[in-house]
Amino acid sequence: MTPPRLTSARQPLRLLQDRVATGLITAGGVGVLLAILAIGIFLVWEALPLLAIGDTLALAKLSPLAWGTLKAALAALLFAIPVALGAAIYSALFMSPRLRTRIKPALEMMEAVPGVVVGFIAGLILAPWVERHLTSALVLIIWLPLSAGLAGLLWQLAKTRLRRRLPLSWAGLWLVPWLVFMVAIALWLAPWFEQQWLGGDLRHLLDQRFGIDYATRNAMIVGIAMGFAVIPSIYSLAEDALADVPASLIEGAQALGASRWQALWKVALTAAGPGIFSAVMIGAGRAVGETMIVLMASGNTALFSASPFEGMRSMAAAIAIELPEASPGGQTYHLLILAALVLFIFTFLVNTLAEVVRQRLRRRYRQMGGIS
Amino acid sequence: MTSASARVVSRAARFSRLNTLWPWLCAASVALSLLMLGALLTLLLVRGLGHFWPATLEEVTLSSGETFAGHAVREVPLPQQEGDERLYFTGNQDIEGARWRWVAIEQIVERAQPTDLIRIDRSPWGDFIGHLVAIEQGDQRWAGDAAWQQLTALLALPASQRQAGQLLLTTVDGQTLRQPLANVASAQAPNTMAWRQKTYAWGEGVWRFLSEGPRAANTHGGVWPAIFGTVLMVILMSVIVTPFGVLAAIYLNEIAHQGRLTRLVRIGVRNLAGVPSIVYGVFGLGVFVYGIGGSLDEWFFSDTLPSPTFGTGGLLWASLTLALLTLPVVIVATEEGLARIPEAQREGAVALGATRLEMLTRIVLPMAAPAMLTGVILAVARAAGEVAPLMLVGVAKLAPQMPIDGEFPYLHLERKFMHLGYHLFDTAFHGEDVQAAIPLVYATALLLVLIVLMLNITAIFLRHYLSRQRGNEC
Known part of the structure; x- marks a missing residue:
């Protein structure tokens, strides 16, 4: 079929249209990029008047907030890093591929749960429960990893037929009921444990013996809640990095006599190290900037305290609470904008670092011939 | 010599025995994550939907001879003593002054369930x-x-x-x-x-929750204005973000010179997705509300000036702020779609005499359409769950007027609006009677999670469909 011949009269029009459209797209694209750039410029511009005021006040106001932000992020990472990396290692290297295609989106769904909902559960449901059952909560934190190890030991002692029925590659799924069972046992035994060893009331004991106050909404609660929100982003990136490790590396290590775990630990983890690092960085960026969870689960008291049982006030939460009331142009307004600038620069730097590391890693894998 | 080597071997064996436990810890963290997600969703489902089930009313007689009626909510151990106490919802705030009552269980003499x-x-x-x-x-x-x-x-x-x-x-x-x-x-x-009547009453309760406005300081009624506000804001936002996001992606991928600068810009855009949402809120407040809104007020609404029209948070500013926030999401998703289109398609079009515009509109954009749609859906999902920036640029506890009504110009961009996420936060933390509001907070949270999850699942399926389609072509 021959294409219909265009009349020569339309030719200049087409070219003109093309020029105009290209120009428009360029203008639009550059405009959008400039708008994005404007965020940084605006924050710097509005924070500048603080230089005239002098830095002692700014320091006095911002340092407890910075401390609170770091404390909350640390608490969250303390919980999220082991769980997310463990999950990433397992699902990249041990899980059956069929299960993996299901589990990975399910875990990434965790990221979609809005921060308000997590904050509400943490602040109004979890925090009062933990306050009433502090021992149970602490026992659970220690007991759960132990019970996972126990499952492994029992599995090794079990008969071959049972082992084949419940393979390691599906353990991510069938360990769920096991963990539920273990949680039930821990909750059942915790009051007895408290009665026997801790004199009946752990909070009383903490207060009397160590002088530790217990606030209902504290760093531990924030850590658990924000950890929940951060786990999926760390998991997703770390899992990608681990799954992309060229199989030839692991096979080579095993051919040289390494056990499976040695091959994974010494070879796969080392190769994927930069990717895991960038995953943790992105998680840290998210934990620092998360607003609603800290706002709802931390009690918002600007304290300098390292105790995991006391609250804090983070920069993001302070902005959300105080900025609507601050008069534009006033000192508080500029201070809060400075806080926003700090958050912006910090997350931007952390994310850029993570992205650069990840791109370099991808290039390295390509050189190894792992990625097609 | 032999004993030393034997010891080394046995230590290595014990070490490897321990090492075999590591995979189990890793597997347990997958299980733990699943368990937490499942527990969260189950809790929301049970408490959110269970609230609308008609609870059996009890008439309780205490050992002091006092009687009251209500339904049991929960039991906790008494502080410093043996035994439990039970919380009853008793209503009748105008007569008794309180809606809740704690009673020690051992004081209860009789519990009856009279039919009237x-x-x-x-x-x-x-x-x-x-x-x-x-x-x-x-x-x-x-x-x-x-x-x-x-x-x-x-x-x-x-x-x-x-x-x-x-x-x-x-x-x-x-x-x-x-x-x-x-x-x-x-x-x-x-x-x-009967059981069937209760089911019917339950359905009615759910419907009233979805279709009515809040009453009695958010402890009763529904969330319809919040649903409406959220949806309207999200629609406005996607109308703004889609063209600009797509334009920027086309520029970056098709027109810009693919050099070092473009790569830097691309990394920058990608990173903006990780910038905390509250920072966007600050930008929206400073630039949109105080800057542009303040100027608009001076120019056009100076007769009402001490009270601001556009110079305060409102629907338009909230949509703009969220559009900026979700711009990176749309750009990244569209760019992924554009990059996946084989170069041969473009070259073929150009070789047949198409101009760049024709190549883009007839070949490239239709092929990238599902990717764009995925991006927009992800953006909508992100915007629907985002609350922090909205606290700065325009939500209200209780908006007196809906942003759409019969008055000219029908769509009131300057009005404040209600948002599901903020409604949840406000009811749960600033309510007068949090105890009474919590069931509705659960229901609101469930609704929000369902909306956001549904959007995300749609995006995942679209992306899956997209990659399968691409797989067939290559």
Whole structure:
């Protein structure tokens, strides 16, 4: 079929249209990029008047907030890093591929749960429960990893037929009921444990013996809640990095006599190290900037305290609470904008670092011939 | 020599035995994550939907001879003593001054479930729990069973057709109350209800939650204005973000010179997705609300000036802020779609004499359409769950007016609006009676999670469909 011949009269029009459209797209694209750039410029511009005021006040106001932000992020990472990396290692290297295609989106769904909902559960449901059952909560934190190890030991002692029925590659799924069972046992035994060893009331004991106050909404609660929100982003990136490790590396290590775990630990983890690092960085960026969870689960008291049982006030939460009331142009307004600038620069730097590391890693894998 | 090597071997063996436990710890972290997600969703589902199930009312007699009626909510151990105490929802705030009552279980002498106990939902004081004695309408008077039948018949009518009247009510301990019929929203006698009636009442409750506005300081009624506000804001936002995001992606991928600068810009855009949402809120407040909004007020609305029109948070500013926030999401998703289109397609089009515009609109954009759609859906999902920036640029606890109405210009961009996420936060943390509001907070949270999850699942399926389609072509 021959294409219909265009009349020569339309030719200049087409070219003109093309020029105009290209120009428009360029203008639009550059405009959008400039708008994005404007965020940084605006924050710097509005924070500048603080230089005239002098830095002692700014320091006095911002340092407890910075401390609170770091404390909350640390608490969250303390919980999220082991769980997310463990999950990433397992699902990249041990899980059956069929299960993996299901589990990975399910875990990434965790990221979609809005921060308000997590904050509400943490602040109004979890925090009062933990306050009433502090021992149970602490026992659970220690007991759960132990019970996972126990499952492994029992599995090794079990008969071959049972082992084949419940393979390691599906353990991510069938360990769920096991963990539920273990949680039930821990909750059942915790009051007895408290009665026997801790004199009946752990909070009383903490207060009397160590002088530790217990606030209902504290760093531990924030850590658990924000950890929940951060786990999926760390998991997703770390899992990608681990799954992309060229199989030839692991096979080579095993051919040289390494056990499976040695091959994974010494070879796969080392190769994927930069990717895991960038995953943790992105998680840290998210934990620092998360607003609603800290706002709802931390009690918002600007304290300098390292105790995991006391609250804090983070920069993001302070902005959300105080900025609507601050008069534009006033000192508080500029201070809060400075806080926003700090958050912006910090997350931007952390994310850029993570992205650069990840791109370099991808290039390295390509050189190894792992990625097609 | 031999014993030393044996010791080394045995140590290595023990070490490897320990090493085999590591995979189990890793597997347990997957299981733990799944467990937490499942527990969260189950909790929301059970508590959010369970609230609308008509609870059985009890008449409780205490050892002191006192009686009251209500439904049991939960039990906790008594502080510093043996035994448990139980929380009852008793309603009747206008008579007793409180809606809740804690009683130690050992003080309870008798628990009965009389069939004539009813629960009435009224607008100023919330629930009434007690007996219906009579209905008076004009000179007519119904008493006993006839009164209950008359009441259900009246409440089945639309509110505008009900005649004025009064209910004569008594509480369980004998206090009487006259309740104007106009303030009654609904009435239930849950103790006589069969299973099917309860299901019906449950469905009605869910529907009322979705379709009504909040009442009684957010402890009653529904979330319809919040749903409406959220949806409207999200629609406005996607109208703004889609063209700009797509333009920027086309520019970056198709027109810009693919050099070092473009790579830097691309990394920058990608990173903006990780910038905390509150920072966007600050930008929106400073630039949109105080900057542009303030100037608009000076130029066009100077007659009303001390009270701002556009110079305060509103629908338009919220949509713009969220559009900026979700711009990176759309750009990244569209760019991924564009990059996946084989270069041969573009070259083929150009070789056949198409200009760049024709190549883009006829070949490239249709092929990248599902990717764009994925990006927009992800953006909508992110925007629907985002609350922090909205606290700065325009949500309200209780918006007096809806942002769309019959008044010219119909869509009021300057008005404040209600948002599901902020409604949740506000009801849960700033309410007067948090205890009474919590069931509705659960229901709101469930609704929000369902909306966001649904959007995300749609995006995942689209992306899956997209990659499969691409797989067939290559």
